[in-house]
Amino acid sequence: xxxxxxxxxxxxxxxxxxxxxxxxxxxxxxxxxxxxxxxxxxxxxxxxxxxxxxxxxxxxxxxxxxxxxxxxxxxxxxxxxxxxxxxxxxxxxxxxxxxxxxxxxxxxxxxxxxxxxxxxxxxxxxxxxxxxxxxxxxxxxxxxxxxxxxxxxxxxxxxxxxxxxxxxxxxxxxxxxxxxxxxxxxxxxxxxxxxxxxxxxxxxxxxxxxxxxxxxxxxxxxxxxxxxxxxxxxxxxxxxxxxxxxxxxxxxxxxxxxxxxxxxxxxxxxxxxxxxxxxx
Numbered sequence: 001x002x003x004x005x006x007x008x009x010x011x012x013x014x015x016x017x018x019x020x021x022x023x024x025x026x027x028x029x030x031x032x033x034x035x036x037x038x039x040x041x042x043x044x045x046x047x048x049x050x051x052x053x054x055x056x057x058x059x060x061x062x063x064x065x066x067x068x069x070x071x072x073x074x075x076x077x078x079x080x081x082x083x084x085x086x087x088x089x090x091x092x093x094x095x096x097x098x099x100x101x102x103x104x105x106x107x108x109x110x111x112x113x114x115x116x117x118x119x120x121x122x123x124x125x126x127x128x129x130x131x132x133x134x135x136x137x138x139x140x141x142x143x144x145x146x147x148x149x150x151x152x153x154x155x156x157x158x159x160x161x162x163x164x165x166x167x168x169x170x171x172x173x174x175x176x177x178x179x180x181x182x183x184x185x186x187x188x189x190x191x192x193x194x195x196x197x198x199x200x201x202x203x204x205x206x207x208x209x210x211x212x213x214x215x216x217x218x219x220x221x222x223x224x225x226x227x228x229x230x231x232x233x234x235x236x237x238x239x240x241x242x243x244x245x246x247x248x249x250x251x252x253x254x255x256x257x258x259x260x261x262x263x264x265x266x267x268x269x270x271x272x273x274x275x276x277x278x279x280x
Contacts, residue, residue: 003129006084006235007092012092013103018080021096024051036265039042042166043252046267048260050252051097065148069159072107072149087122099246099253106149114140115202120186121179123152123209124216130154134161136245137207142223143244157210161249164219168269169248170277174218193222206245221248224277239267243275243280
């Protein structure tokens with residue numbers, strides 16, 4: 001079997017053995033969504049997904065991270081959770097809090113910080129092995145709920161996840177036909193973003209990788225903030241939105257029904273303007 005077929009079997013086996021995953025996967029088929037349209041074909045989909053409060057509400061400061069067990073390390077994962085080895089250093093796992101169809105989490109075996117430099121090739125290798133999927137990365141200050149343990153994520157492709165640059169937020173698009181070429185181009189982009197944020201251990205960014213007709217594609221979303229001011233506002237004005245790669249692509253996740261019901265196009269534009277870094 002190929003890797004995609006192995007993953008289908010993994011989901012089938014895990015849903016039988018792990019009731020939490022079975023329930024989560026059945027719910028993702030029925031999440032509420034609505035769509036906002038702008039000129040030039042720009043579209044943002046809003047998803048109401050209350051189970052994602054675990055990620056959206058995660059406290060990712062050093063103190064809280066240091067005080068909680070790492071949920072991606074083998075000894076702390078649910079006893080029912082099993083996975084598929086990849087490249088001899090990753091384990092492909094079913095995500096029990098899915099945003100996407102066939103949502104995967106792919107942690108390194110080793111507990112090392114979330115840093116993407118020198119790992120773009122791993123993203124592309126996974127994208128090549130999973131042609132029906134996108135592979136995505138959330139930086140440690142740009143949406144990762146486990147900034148202490150390196151991991152990628154993946155899920156089935158949909159049009160909302162493949163959008164490049166548009167009027168709402170910046171996206172640097174890297175395309176090529178060899179992994180080495182892509183790694184070199186990504187390193188140039190990484191160093192440019194690092195020059196814009198020299199005080200950071202890693203520049204704020206999200207990445208989506210996929211393969212289209214034999215071509216490797218990386219969408220790099222430069223960030224200037226982790227969360228918008230609405231996240232921290234008082235109850236009357238709060239919007240509990242914490243953007244990661246999926247949100248930056250155009251699928252914005254809301255975990256509270258009131259936010260799903262009241263969020264407007266102006267709110268979406270404002271959130272993107274706060275967290276997306278313009279490219280000069």
